Amino acid sequence: MSTTDSTRPAPITSGSTTPPxxxxxxxxxxxxxxxxxxxxxxxxxxxxxxx
Amino acid sequence: xxxxxxxxxVAGPGYSRWLIPPAALAVHLSIGQVYAFSVFKNSLVASFDxxxxxxxxxxxxxxxxxxxxxxxxxxxxxxxxxxxxxxxAALCWGVGxxxxxxxxxxxxxxxxxxxxxxxxxxGLGIGYISPVSTLIKWFPDRPGLATGMAIMGFGGGALIASxxxxxxxxxxxxxxxxxxxxxxxxxxxxxxxxxxxxxxYTAFMLVGAALVRVPPGHGDDSTAEHSPGxxxxxxxxxxxxxxxQFWLLWVVLFCNVTxxxxxxxxxxxxxxxxxxxxxxxxxxxxxxxxFVGVLSLANMIGRFVWSSLSDRIGRRTTYxxxxxxxxxxxLLLALFGSSSTVVFVAxxxxxxxxxxGGFATVPAYLKDLFGTLEVGAIHGRLLTAWAAAGVAGPxxxxxxxxxxxxxxxxxxxxxxxALLTMVGVLAVGFVANLLIxxxxxxxxxxxxxxxxxDRISARQEATx
Numbered sequence: 234m235s236t237t238d239s240t241r242p243a244p245i246t247s248g249s250t251t252p253p254x255x256x257x258x259x260x261x262x263x264x265x266x267x268x269x270x271x272x273x274x275x276x277x278x279x280x281x282x283x284x
Numbered sequence: 285x286x287x288x289x290x291x292x293x294v295a296g297p298g299y300s301r302w303l304i305p306p307a308a309l310a311v312h313l314s315i316g317q318v319y320a321f322s323v324f325k326n327s328l329v330a331s332f333d334x335x336x337x338x339x340x341x342x343x344x345x346x347x348x349x350x351x352x353x354x355x356x357x358x359x360x361x362x363x364x365x366x367x368x369x370x371x372x373a374a375l376c377w378g379v380g381x382x383x384x385x386x387x388x389x390x391x392x393x394x395x396x397x398x399x400x401x402x403x404x405x406x407g408l409g410i411g412y413i414s415p416v417s418t419l420i421k422w423f424p425d426r427p428g429l430a431t432g433m434a435i436m437g438f439g440g441g442a443l444i445a446s447x448x449x450x451x452x453x454x455x456x457x458x459x460x461x462x463x464x465x466x467x468x469x470x471x472x473x474x475x476x477x478x479x480x481x482x483x484x485y486t487a488f489m490l491v492g493a494a495l496v497r498v499p500p501g502h503g504d505d506s507t508a509e510h511s512p513g514x515x516x517x518x519x520x521x522x523x524x525x526x527x528x529q530f531w532l533l534w535v536v537l538f539c540n541v542t543x544x545x546x547x548x549x550x551x552x553x554x555x556x557x558x559x560x561x562x563x564x565x566x567x568x569x570x571x572x573x574x575f576v577g578v579l580s581l582a583n584m585i586g587r588f589v590w591s592s593l594s595d596r597i598g599r600r601t602t603y604x605x606x607x608x609x610x611x612x613x614x615l616l617l618a619l620f621g622s623s624s625t626v627v628f629v630a631x632x633x634x635x636x637x638x639x640x641g642g643f644a645t646v647p648a649y650l651k652d653l654f655g656t657l658e659v660g661a662i663h664g665r666l667l668t669a670w671a672a673a674g675v676a677g678p679x680x681x682x683x684x685x686x687x688x689x690x691x692x693x694x695x696x697x698x699x700x701x702a703l704l705t706m707v708g709v710l711a712v713g714f715v716a717n718l719l720i721x722x723x724x725x726x727x728x729x730x731x732x733x734x735x736x737x738d739r740i741s742a743r744q745e746a747t748x
Contacts, residue, residue, distance in 0.1 A: 249298050249301075250297065251303060256300050263309040263310055263437070269444060270443030273447040275577070278580075281577070
């Protein structure tokens with residue numbers, strides 16, 4: 234079940250003038266805590282194989 | 285015009301749409317903390333000198349308020365735009381922690397219910413739906429991917445909050461050792477931890493509110509070009525809830541969530557019980573904790589992977605997988621789960637990845653059925669299925685297990701009736717999904733539909 238391309242607004246993908254640094258910073262801001270959480274969970278999950 | 289209004293946050297030419305997922309993640313990573321609430325349980329029980337049930341109510345109230353506020357305020361969120369909604373969610377979530385902190389410091393449990401449960405719960409509901417409609421509008425070509433990224437954050441939020449909270453409690457109470465399973469933090473440390481989390485989460489969510497924009501042309505819904513659903517559907521929220529499609533999808537979400545909670549609710553004691561012989565389990569308490577970690581990862585990854593896949597294979601097929609394959613996996617778990625820990629963990633992890641995927645894929649399914657006209661408001665109403673499943677799932681599982689004993693002292697066969705009941709629940713959801721058909725045009729908003737058709741024609745003319 235999906236809409237046809239002709240009736241779908243075009244994806245806004247081209248001609249970005251946003252500085253790539255800003256995009257990278259925004260992703261870092263959310264990526265760093267998420268990576269911390271993932272690492273801590275992996276350490277915890279490893280107990281399943283070592284505990 | 286206020287800087288919070290939708291018209292004030294229309295993206296300028298060239299604004300990168302890849303700034304919108306981190307804005308959404310800033311909100312979802314913060315409110316996902318609610319799934320790590322159990323990290324405070326022992327300390328709260330000791331602090332208030334009350335029962336585990338009384339503390340359990342804090343979480344239950346917040347989830348019920350999530351469902352209610354998403355349903356009641358969904359239309360407001362849709363009309364006000366994502367920045368105003370994210371700001372409101374940030375304030376409610378932050379104030380909820382601050383009031384909860386005051387409750388802990390003063391020994392008033394009702395303040396914790398009011399703060400974290402009611403006020404925080406409203407923040408959860410508004411925050412959860414606030415970026416969804418905006419993401420679908422920015423990514424009309426990949427709505428599953430876009431909402432999958434954001435809703436993955438809700439799963440990821442718990443992964444961050446659990447170790448972070450333990451660290452904070454250890455910082456404010458040097459006697460608190462998080463690795464000791466019976467450790468409790470002092471009331472003062474708990475209150476300071478709540479206060480710190482409230483301030484940090486508010487600031488983090490405000491960054492999301494500052495970053496978010498609506499796509500060009502979407503400052504005013506009445507003149508925006510909406511992405512229609514199948515057969516050109518553009519349906520308002522008030523009309524959507526009068527369609528069988530909405531209620532069939534409600535049943536689908538309810539069944540998928542109920543079945544997932546069946547495992548999540550008892551994960552740690554369940555794996556120990558499945559491998560118990562002669563009173564002793566071959567799975568240690570530490571390994572059981574590791575199993576909970578594996579499920580958390582599967583829950584988070586499933587949200588992103590399966591929702592993204594749904595853009596390629598279609599929403600209905602994806603739910604056939606969640607419910608149909610999930611049903612078979614549940615059956616295998618019930619019958620052969622005790623054959624080896626590898627089999628048990630693998631089956632449970634895939635089932636939980638489907639549970640997470642069900643949450644993340646549903647906004648795109650709604651978009652396919654009803655179009656983007658009021659998809660955020662419709663999504664808010666659908667989340668009542670989550671609140672209902674949050675009550676029904678544990679009731680079913682605990683009700684069945686209570687008859688045979690206490691989890692942690694059972695064997696694999698004791699779980700079979702509960703697991704087979706969940707197979708039946710998934711079968712109901714599977715049939716409901718197969719019954720979903722495109723929404724007939726009698727439910728369309730015809731004025732919005734024809735205006736939208738004109739805008740699409742004009743765009744196609746202009747690009748020819």
